[in-house]
Amino acid sequence: MRYANTTTICPLDLDYVLTIPWNTSDCRGYNQNPTNSSSGGAAGARSSCCQTLLSLYGVSLSHHLKNTSLFQLPDLPSSISCLDNFQQKLTSLSLPSALTSLCFDPLQFVISSNICAAIQTTADWSAKLGNSTAVDASCKPDLTDLSSCDACVAAGFRVQADLIAIDGNKSHSVDCFYFTVLYAAGIVNQYGPQSIGAVTCIFGLSVINPKKGSSNKRHSALLFGLIGSILAAIFVSSVLYLWWNRKNHVERKDEVGSTRPRRRPTTVSIWYKIEELERATDNFSTKNFIGRGGFGMVYKGTLSDGTVVAVKKVIESDIQQNDDFCNEVEIISTLKHRNLVPLRGCCVSENERFLVYDYMPKGNLEDRLFNGGDLPPLTWRQRKSVVVDVAKGLAYLHYGVKPAIFHRDIKATNILLDDDMKARVADFGLAKQNREGQSHLTTRVAGTHGYLAPEYALYGQLTEKSDVYSFGVVVLEVMCGRKALELSGGSPRGFLITDWAWSLVKEGKMEKVLDASLLRDDENPKEVMERFVLVGILCAHVMVALRPTIIEALKMLEGDIEVPPIPDRPTPLGHPSFSRGGNNNNFSISPALSGLHLNSGDMLR
Numbered sequence: 001m002r003y004a005n006t007t008t009i010c011p012l013d014l015d016y017v018l019t020i021p022w023n024t025s026d027c028r029g030y031n032q033n034p035t036n037s038s039s040g041g042a043a044g045a046r047s048s049c050c051q052t053l054l055s056l057y058g059v060s061l062s063h064h065l066k067n068t069s070l071f072q073l074p075d076l077p078s079s080i081s082c083l084d085n086f087q088q089k090l091t092s093l094s095l096p097s098a099l100t101s102l103c104f105d106p107l108q109f110v111i112s113s114n115i116c117a118a119i120q121t122t123a124d125w126s127a128k129l130g131n132s133t134a135v136d137a138s139c140k141p142d143l144t145d146l147s148s149c150d151a152c153v154a155a156g157f158r159v160q161a162d163l164i165a166i167d168g169n170k171s172h173s174v175d176c177f178y179f180t181v182l183y184a185a186g187i188v189n190q191y192g193p194q195s196i197g198a199v200t201c202i203f204g205l206s207v208i209n210p211k212k213g214s215s216n217k218r219h220s221a222l223l224f225g226l227i228g229s230i231l232a233a234i235f236v237s238s239v240l241y242l243w244w245n246r247k248n249h250v251e252r253k254d255e256v257g258s259t260r261p262r263r264r265p266t267t268v269s270i271w272y273k274i275e276e277l278e279r280a281t282d283n284f285s286t287k288n289f290i291g292r293g294g295f296g297m298v299y300k301g302t303l304s305d306g307t308v309v310a311v312k313k314v315i316e317s318d319i320q321q322n323d324d325f326c327n328e329v330e331i332i333s334t335l336k337h338r339n340l341v342p343l344r345g346c347c348v349s350e351n352e353r354f355l356v357y358d359y360m361p362k363g364n365l366e367d368r369l370f371n372g373g374d375l376p377p378l379t380w381r382q383r384k385s386v387v388v389d390v391a392k393g394l395a396y397l398h399y400g401v402k403p404a405i406f407h408r409d410i411k412a413t414n415i416l417l418d419d420d421m422k423a424r425v426a427d428f429g430l431a432k433q434n435r436e437g438q439s440h441l442t443t444r445v446a447g448t449h450g451y452l453a454p455e456y457a458l459y460g461q462l463t464e465k466s467d468v469y470s471f472g473v474v475v476l477e478v479m480c481g482r483k484a485l486e487l488s489g490g491s492p493r494g495f496l497i498t499d500w501a502w503s504l505v506k507e508g509k510m511e512k513v514l515d516a517s518l519l520r521d522d523e524n525p526k527e528v529m530e531r532f533v534l535v536g537i538l539c540a541h542v543m544v545a546l547r548p549t550i551i552e553a554l555k556m557l558e559g560d561i562e563v564p565p566i567p568d569r570p571t572p573l574g575h576p577s578f579s580r581g582g583n584n585n586n587f588s589i590s591p592a593l594s595g596l597h598l599n600s601g602d603m604l605r
Helices: 038-069 076-092 098-101 120-129 134-138 146-167 168-190 197-201 219-237 246-256 272-280 322-333 365-370 380-400 456-459 464-480 497-506 526-539 550-557 600-604
Strands: 289-294 296-302 308-314 343-348 351-358 403-408 415-417 423-425 431-435 485-490 492-494
Touching: 038 098, 038 168, 038 197, 076 098, 120 146, 120 168, 134 146, 134 168, 146 168, 146 197, 146 343, 219 365, 272 296, 272 308, 272 343, 272 351, 296 431, 322 343, 365 415, 365 464, 380 403, 380 415, 380 423, 380 456, 380 464, 380 526, 380 550, 403 464, 456 464, 464 497, 464 550, 492 497, 497 526, 526 550
Parallel strands: none
Antiparallel strands: 289 296, 296 308, 308 351, 343 351, 403 431, 415 423, 485 492
């Protein structure tokens, strides 16, 4: 919707847009006419650019909050004026001239009583939450420190959950997280919204190091937070945040007393001293930081014997006691399969716990698929190998060990690639063993948005089919060359790969689902590639009973059994909605993600 020009003066100071060294690359590669493009890349570029701009604009809004106590702008003319000013700054950086009009609706930044617990001012915030929240306690220090950043992000999600509970309307979850971000940067952080720590951690912006000319690692607090907020409406009431209390800290100190646990298992894993890991990682230097895994941060390290390893510093875990943690390590370290990342051992110090894995030199699947840079796209042979390797790794977890292990967080970043580009399933920090013949009902839903099976997200019902759903999403990412979940601008409507692929296949448009790079090579077996897509769609079906087991999926992939006809999805999951008429690349998130209208019995059978 277009709005008339206004002469109202914008109350925001946007000069920082020209001085903060934010990474403009997402928007430089942005296609100004995405509705005229049939490639998945246009929608992806738009989503990535709009997310970056929303984070950048948030810096000025947090300043405004600090100066006026208002979470949003006073009226529509002010919002229009500010977006015009914002666009002028972007244009002066030689960025496209219509970015703000394509990414934002001015109304989304106007103050309203109908969003997030009716909060409009900091006084409202204090009245609803009190004068001391988790964000106040965790987001004050320098957030360039990774541990401090991680604590701040976790606190943000806890405050968001509190706000949603107060509001009672889960559709306001995006606004509640957005307000939490503004409060953390504008009111709490002592270095201010424009500090590098706040910019990279709270707002999730990538910045350019002027000395090295390269991007810093992106702390994806806002980006993942906004994505997470979309899906938080599904299961936030079932999620329990399990945090260390003072009693547990005292117990751990009594148990440990040194760098080794009191009770040392005697089976497989290596028990490292903290000094060994500090030397290996140069005291966990930021230059050795390689990413976040489930419940922890991962560093590259080199042991004294020259072995290169990946060291995960565990930040949060279901495992509350060190003895239980050690036993869990022993279970994981006994798992030996060529499609699993080997766990070498662990370390338990007085206040910290670490897992040590073999280092995978080719990185993770998500980076190789979507952030490959100058590397050529993955070939059909490589993609086929990755999909089959992951299926074999999961089959081992489900059927090769007793009791079975459910991974709970199968996603592209948890699939690592070795020197030979063979895929290995990683990150068993979320793994759960299951008694034979029983499903697992949990009050703590773990996993990653876009990959979560609906019955697990909604009801905490965990079975082997929950992993199968996530596997199906990964298969679609590999075959389509698109991410599982993408936002459309600042709106909670966006792209969900399972709905998108299912809809196009049902319309007989398989060629629009397959990654264009796969279709350029006439030697690629189109029939086999289409079979992989169909298996992905079937595995990611909303109805548990209609998904195959991972063994059955593997047989379908290898052509040993036929893929059954793809069944319909129950209403409203099968109802496609497009944000722009006729453009399959701006497919909206299924209504199921904003309010599923199925009985639990229908979902689980």
